[in-house]
Amino acid sequence: MVFIIYKPSTNNSNKLQRKIEPLVSKTQVENYSSIKDITQRLQRPMKEEVVGIFMPSSEKDLSDLLSINHLVKDIRIILVLPDRDEKTISIGHSLRPRFLTYADGDLSDVAAVMIKMMGNSREEQNQRGEVYA
Template sequence: MKTVLYANKLENIGGMLEDMIHEQVPGMKVEVCNSIDGLSQKLRQLLNNVSVVILLVAFRDELAQLNYMSPLFENTRVVLILPDRRKDTLALGFRLKTSFVSYVDSDLQDVASVLRQILKKAKEKMQNG
């Protein structure tokens, strides 16, 4: 299962999250993008192969930019990690039709747990045809 992790301004947290995924979700391949343009290019190239997109958002303005890319997320699960807990930020995030929402100030274990469940369901689906 291929996962794309977008972590533009939060590369340190992105690196920690990538390490956590490798440790706690074996079998999930992660490709990291550090710019919106890079994310757009990767999704256009790999559109049919990406199962999960993790968006680690540093600023509300960045979230607004990602909303313009929402057609690229249509066939993938979106895990969104928001920069704050404001209602307007959350509302903007929900426009992306996310599968799961977390926050930068959390320990991100919840993200790893969700990814394990997504991987488990994908494996079950493959086994059952």
């Protein structure tokens, strides 16, 4: 499983980094800090199961992410919203995130969801290995 992370540089983005680092090896994480860079990445084939962790810096940044919605249809998204405004929340749900939280929290919920996803993925791989071995 690979985590593709989008987080423009802010104080909160360091907080996310600190939560993620202990959980996964460096080879499992790809970091992008601009819409252009992540767009280019999403236009390349995914060789493994991918989870996107997106932490836009503002409502405008979130809207820019929504403009590349067609590139993230087949990947699961954990979305960290920059604020709790109704409009931001509505745009956030348009990305159909599998988990949604807010940048002003301590982000331990993001870590817990990542652990659950990785556990599920291992379990699925084991099942597939057993059934189709």
